[in-house]
Amino acid sequence: MxxxxxxxxxxxxxxxxxxxxxxxxxxxxxxxxxxxxxxxxxxxxxxxxFKIRGAYNMMAHLSKESLARGVIAASAGNHAQGVALSAQKLKCRAVIVMPTTTPQIKINAVKSRGGEVVLFGDSYSDAYLHALELEKSEGLTFVHPYDDxxxxxxxxxxxxxxxxxxxxxxxxxxxxxxxxxxxxxxxxxxxxxxxxxxxxxxxxxxxxxxxxxxxxxxxxxxxxxxxxxxxxxxxxxxxxxxxxxxxxxxxxxxxxxxxxxxxxxxxxxxxxxxxxxxxxxxxxxxxxxxxxxxxxxxxxxxxxxxxxxxxxxxxxxxxxxEIGEKREAVLAVTIPEKPGSFKKFCRLLSGRSITEFNYRYSDPQSAHIFVGIAINDNKAPSQLVEMLKANELPALDLSDNEVAKLHLRHLVGGHAPQATNEVIYRFEFPEKPGALMNFLDTMGHDWNISLFHYRNHGADYGRVLVGMQVPPSDRAAFKVFLDQLGYPYWDETNNPAYKLFLG
Structure with a gap:
C-alpha cells in the first residue's frame, strides 16, 4: 500500500x-x-x-463556501468538543447531534464553545443517522470523528x-x-x-x-x-x-x-x-x-x-x-457458626491487610464471609484458598467473578430473625494491622458476632459496622467492653435503616 x-x-x-x-x-x-x-x-x-487535532485539520481544509454554510457532527463526547472549538476558531456554525442520554456536563461543554446542540435518539447510532439527515437538509458539511x-x-x-x-x-x-x-x-x-x-x-x-x-x-x-x-x-x-x-x-x-x-x-x-x-x-x-x-x-x-x-x-x-492491578484478592470463606470460629479465621489472616469484610448471620450451622485481602502477586489468591482449606475453612476465589465484584460486595446482608438479642454498633477502627484482633481479644465474652461489614476507604481509620448477640443480662459487661476498647463507637440498634434491611 x-x-x-x-x-x-x-x-x-x-x-x-x-x-x-x-x-x-x-x-x-x-x-x-x-x-x-x-x-x-x-x-x-x-x-x-487528542480529538481537537483531527477535527480542526479537516475543517481548516474546507473551502470558504463550505465553512460559510457550517459543519455538523454526531458525538456524545470528545469529538463534539473538538468540532465546537474548531468552529469557534474558524468562525463558522457548528451543529452537534448528541443522544438524549448525554450527561449535561458534556452538553454544556459544547454549548460553551458556541456549538448548537441537537439532542436526538437514545444512542450514538441514532444521533449519527439524524446528523446525516440534517447535513442534507441544511447543506452542512459532516465532520467524521475518525474515517476521513x-x-x-x-x-x-x-x-x-x-x-x-x-x-x-x-x-x-x-x-x-x-x-x-x-x-x-x-x-x-x-x-x-x-x-x-x-x-x-x-x-x-x-x-x-x-x-x-x-x-x-x-x-x-x-x-x-x-x-x-x-x-x-x-x-x-x-x-x-x-x-x-x-x-x-x-x-x-x-x-x-x-x-x-x-x-x-x-x-x-x-x-x-x-x-x-x-x-x-x-x-x-x-x-x-x-x-x-x-x-x-x-x-x-x-x-x-x-x-x-x-x-x-x-x-x-x-x-x-486494586483488583485490576492484582493487589486485592476477593474470597468467599465458610466458617462454622459457633463462638471462636470468627476469631480463628481472623487470626489466620493476621499480618495481612484486609480491604473488606462482609458477613451476616444466616443459619445456625455455618457462616459465609465475603473478604477482600491485599496481595502482592498473582499466586496469592490460590495460596490463601489452600491455607484456609488446610485449616478446615472452605474458601472460594472470587477475584475474577463479575457478579461478586459488581454486586455481592454491596449486597451481603439481609434480615436475620434467628439473630436474637442483636445489638448494632458502628465503630471507627484505626487503619493499622491488629485493630480487628484487638477488638476480638478485648471482647473476650462468647457473644456471637452476627454481622460484620468493613471496607477500606483509604482514610486513616476504618468504618466498621458490627452486630453482636448480647443477652440483656450481659449489657453491663458489654458497656465495659466498649469503654475498654478505646475505639469511637455509636449505637445503631434503633437506626431505621437497620430495622428496615437488616433487623
Missing amino acids: KNDYLEKIRAALVYDVAKKTPLEYQPNLSARLDNRVLLKREDMQPVFS PEVIAGQGTIAMEILNEHPEPIEAIFCCVGGGGLLAGIAAYVKALRPDIKVIGVEAVDADAMTQSLKAGKRVMLDQVGLFADGAAVKQVGEHTFKLCQAYVDEMVLVDNDEICAAIKDVFEDTRSILEPAGALAVAGMKSYIARNHTHGKTMVGIASGANMNFDRLRFVAERA
Missing part, C-alpha cells in the same frame, strides 16, 4: 488550536514495569483530548511530535482504538520514518471491532459494545482507518475493565491527573504487553488520549483498580 500520509501529516493544520503536548517520563510506572515509560499527554489539550483522511492526518501529528522529541530508540507506541483514526494516523507516520518501532493498538475486550476486523481481513460489525471506555466504544471501524491499520499496525492488545481502572490509577500516581477510561487504554495495553512478553529495559510510549472523565465513575474506578 502506498503511504500518502507522511506529507499530509507534515502539512496538517492543527496548531492554531491544538498544542504540542509533552512526552513525559513516568518514574513510578517505569520502576514497576522495569521499562522506560513515556506518556504523550494528549489529556492536556484545550478540550482534554484529513482527520487521520491531524491525529498523525502526535507521531510527528513523538519522533521529533525522542529520536532515540523506541520499542513500541501504544494507542487506544475506537474507530481507528488515532492508530491509523500514528502508524502511517511511524512506519514511513521509523519502521523498526512497533505500533500497537489497544481495545477493551467488549469493544474489539479493530481486533476482530484485522483477524477477519475485513471490517466486522459488532452486535453490541461495552460502554465503560465510551470514548472508544465503536461497533465498526472506518474504511480508511482499517486499510491503514491492516498495512501498518503490528498487533492488537485487549484489556478488561479492571486493567483499565488499574491504568487510570497508575497514571494518577505519576501525574496526579485522572484519565478517562478510553484515555488509559494505551497504558493498560502496555502493561499487558510487557507482562506477556517479559520485556525489560525498553522504551515504551503510551498515548494518554483523553481526560473527560465523568465524576460519578471515580468510585467504580477506585473499587476495581
